[in-house]
Structures are given as C-alpha cells and as structure tokens.
Amino acid sequence: MIQAFYLPNVAQIKKRYENNVQTLLKYPFLFRKDFPDFDSLSVQYFPFDDNGYIPFYKNENRFGSYINVNDPVIDRYFFKNLDKPILASDVYSQYQLEYLNDNVRKSEWVGQENHIYLHYTNWCNFCNFLSCLNFKQLLPDKKIVFLFEEEISRYPIDFKKEFGIDYSQYQVKPIGIREVNRLIWHTQLAAHNGGDFFNEIFYDHPNLLVFKSVMFKNIKEIVKNLRRQWKQRGKLSSRLETELARLRHPTDKDFLVALFLNNACACCDNFRFKNSKLQPYSEQYSERKKRKKRSTQKRNDGISR
Structure with missing residues (x-):
C-alpha cells in the first residue's frame, strides 16, 4: 500500500x-x-x-x-x-x-x-x-x-x-467590486408567497447588502450595455467608475456587481447603520432619514384623522 x-x-x-x-x-x-x-x-x-x-x-x-x-x-x-x-x-x-x-x-x-x-x-x-x-x-x-x-x-x-x-x-470602507463573490437570488414564485415580509427584514439588516425587488429577465443585455457605456458620466457612482477603471480586465461579473452595488447603495434607505460593516455611517444621511420618517408619520396621522 x-x-x-x-x-x-x-x-x-x-x-x-x-x-x-x-x-x-x-x-x-x-x-x-x-x-x-x-x-x-x-x-x-x-x-x-x-x-x-x-x-x-x-x-x-x-x-x-x-x-x-x-x-x-x-x-x-x-x-x-x-x-x-x-x-x-x-x-x-x-x-x-x-x-x-x-x-x-x-x-x-x-x-x-x-x-x-x-x-x-x-x-x-x-x-x-x-x-x-x-x-x-x-x-x-x-x-x-x-x-x-x-x-x-x-x-x-x-x-x-x-x-x-x-x-x-x-473608517468603514465601502464594499468593493472584487469583494463580492456570492450573490443570493431571492426568487418570488407566486404573487403572494410572503416574500415581501422577508424583504423588509433584509432591508433593515445593517450587514446585508440588498437590492430591492426588480425584474432581471434582461440581465445579459443590461450588463452588455453597461460594459459598452459605463464610461459615460452618470451611469455609475464616481467611486464605482474609478474602481472599474483600475481593474486591468473587468469581467461581466465585475459589471454585474458594479450594477448591483450602484443600485443597492442608492435604493436601500436602511443600508447605512452605525454598526454596519459594509458602508460608512453618515450623520447627515441619518438625519435625512429621520426627517423623512417624521414627515411620513405626520402624513399618515393626517390621513387617519
């Protein structure tokens, strides 16, 4: 042996x-x-x-x-x-x-x-x-x-x-493109399956990077267009544009992640928490959230009366 x-x-x-x-x-x-x-x-x-x-x-x-x-x-x-x-x-x-x-x-x-x-x-x-x-x-x-x-x-x-x-x-460093090595797709199979309940939990988690519900049936075309047009001003945040430019040979996966990060950071109001390990905390951003919450509460109180 x-x-x-x-x-x-x-x-x-x-x-x-x-x-x-x-x-x-x-x-x-x-x-x-x-x-x-x-x-x-x-x-x-x-x-x-x-x-x-x-x-x-x-x-x-x-x-x-x-x-x-x-x-x-x-x-x-x-x-x-x-x-x-x-x-x-x-x-x-x-x-x-x-x-x-x-x-x-x-x-x-x-x-x-x-x-x-x-x-x-x-x-x-x-x-x-x-x-x-x-x-x-x-x-x-x-x-x-x-x-x-x-x-x-x-x-x-x-x-x-x-x-x-x-x-x-x-300071907390915003998550980078090459740091993301796993995407979890939460797929809704029916109109009323409790998915939105879990979405609300995901959105409120300080250490989950989430993207609000969206139809991704044309994802290949979206990534293809982004690869062709990403240098045009305004397609991505300046930070992500700079990071993509520094990558020697950006892949389709890099562009998909850049798209995800760009939309996740822009869409998720609850993303920036003091104890988040993914994104720097902003006092100005936090105060803006509080004002928005007070405004919504005031509007709802008016409707209920």
Missing part, C-alpha cells in the same frame, strides 16, 4: 507541509511555533482522489475513514453572534476555511476588531492536517488568528494593548 499509493505522492505532501510550516512560522497571529518534522507526524495521508485522503494512523497501525477536505458543504453557522469576532473550532475543511476568508472583511475595512479566530483543540492533529490543507493563500490579509488548546482564554485579543493596533481609527 505504501509503495503503491503513498511513496509516489510523498514528495508533494511533504512539500505542502513544509510550505505551510514556513508560512505559519512568519505569521504574526499564530503564537505556537513548535512544529514537528514531517517524518515525526503521527498520521500519513494517502491521496484517494482530487479532493480527499485516507488517513493512516501510524501509532495504531490502522487506516481511518475517507476525509474530503474540499467538500463544498458548510456544516455549521459561523455568523451567529456578530457582536464579537467569529470563533470557530477545529475547522479542517479547505472549503470552509476559504469560505470564511472570502466572507469576513478585514478589520481595517470595518473600523473594528473583526478577525476570524480559529481554535484548534489538539495541536498535533492540526500539524497532521498541514499535509493536506493549504494555509498560504489564506494569510496575506492577516484576517485569521490561530488559537490552540488553552490559548482559547485569549479570545478575543485586545489588539490595541498587545499589538498597538487601534482599528477604531479606521
């Missing part, structure tokens, strides 16, 4: 492990550095297919069950409590690690501590998985904080005290 399935791949597996170790040794938010040598790992991972491995536990001289590190399934809800930074335990799925990295904004962009805290309950098990996971692509933005075993007591870290980083000095 070892000669047939493990040895032909061991050089690649060892290289992946060593690349992960070298990357993590330089990472500022990982506080444990006693990585074992590759040959000292207690688990050997036999490649089974493009997505997973069969683990062999050397100390027990037995094989374990198939592990798919790229299974496109989110098996837990990471965003239950947004009042604190995300804390996730024993995430050994490459797909879920990339999902978190894609969906959590940098602390500098939201003006508050917003790291992803990954807590691993067993250091040795984490080291074993470095043979089949790839952390290098997840760390350039420094979004992740690693905590091992008893280090969980450090959650959440006071970055101002420990690292001299005060994220509150940053």
Whole structure:
C-alpha cells in the first residue's frame, strides 16, 4: 500500500507541509511555533482522489475513514453572534476555511476588531492536517488568528494593548467590486408567497447588502450595455467608475456587481447603520432619514384623522 499509493505522492505532501510550516512560522497571529518534522507526524495521508485522503494512523497501525477536505458543504453557522469576532473550532475543511476568508472583511475595512479566530483543540492533529490543507493563500490579509488548546482564554485579543493596533481609527470602507463573490437570488414564485415580509427584514439588516425587488429577465443585455457605456458620466457612482477603471480586465461579473452595488447603495434607505460593516455611517444621511420618517408619520396621522 505504501509503495503503491503513498511513496509516489510523498514528495508533494511533504512539500505542502513544509510550505505551510514556513508560512505559519512568519505569521504574526499564530503564537505556537513548535512544529514537528514531517517524518515525526503521527498520521500519513494517502491521496484517494482530487479532493480527499485516507488517513493512516501510524501509532495504531490502522487506516481511518475517507476525509474530503474540499467538500463544498458548510456544516455549521459561523455568523451567529456578530457582536464579537467569529470563533470557530477545529475547522479542517479547505472549503470552509476559504469560505470564511472570502466572507469576513478585514478589520481595517470595518473600523473594528473583526478577525476570524480559529481554535484548534489538539495541536498535533492540526500539524497532521498541514499535509493536506493549504494555509498560504489564506494569510496575506492577516484576517485569521490561530488559537490552540488553552490559548482559547485569549479570545478575543485586545489588539490595541498587545499589538498597538487601534482599528477604531479606521473608517468603514465601502464594499468593493472584487469583494463580492456570492450573490443570493431571492426568487418570488407566486404573487403572494410572503416574500415581501422577508424583504423588509433584509432591508433593515445593517450587514446585508440588498437590492430591492426588480425584474432581471434582461440581465445579459443590461450588463452588455453597461460594459459598452459605463464610461459615460452618470451611469455609475464616481467611486464605482474609478474602481472599474483600475481593474486591468473587468469581467461581466465585475459589471454585474458594479450594477448591483450602484443600485443597492442608492435604493436601500436602511443600508447605512452605525454598526454596519459594509458602508460608512453618515450623520447627515441619518438625519435625512429621520426627517423623512417624521414627515411620513405626520402624513399618515393626517390621513387617519
């Protein structure tokens, strides 16, 4: 088994492990550095297919069950409590690690501590998985904080005290075109199906970017026209025009997102909240909303009388 399935791949597996170790040794938010040598790992991972491995536990001289590190399934809800930074335990799925990295904004962009805290309950098990996971692509933005075993007591870290980083000095950065990597289409299948009830909830959420109900049957033509005419003044906000101009080769997806952002920011009255992580809060905008609400209430009172 070892000669047939493990040895032909061991050089690649060892290289992946060593690349992960070298990357993590330089990472500022990982506080444990006693990585074992590759040959000292207690688990050997036999490649089974493009997505997973069969683990062999050397100390027990037995094989374990198939592990798919790229299974496109989110098996837990990471965003239950947004009042604190995300804390996730024993995430050994490459797909879920990339999902978190894609969906959590940098602390500098939201003006508050917003790291992803990954807590691993067993250091040795984490080291074993470095043979089949790839952390290098997840760390350039420094979004992740690693905590091992008893280090969980450090959650959440006071970055101002420990690292001299005060994220509150940053303003919330408006969400960018290339930040949007997932669009959720809420489709209404009948005239009266409760969809508008959920829309009202979506519109009032400070950290959801929503687009009011619209017919998108001609979306391909709309994107095509926008690609051809976007440089004409007034088609998009100046910020989005500038961002598109800086993209080397903007794609149809970029233009679709630009259209979405342009309309979402313009249409959603409830988008700018003080605690929003997507858009800077504006006192002037807030006061305008209050005046509009008072005017509407006064008009409704007049009708009721």
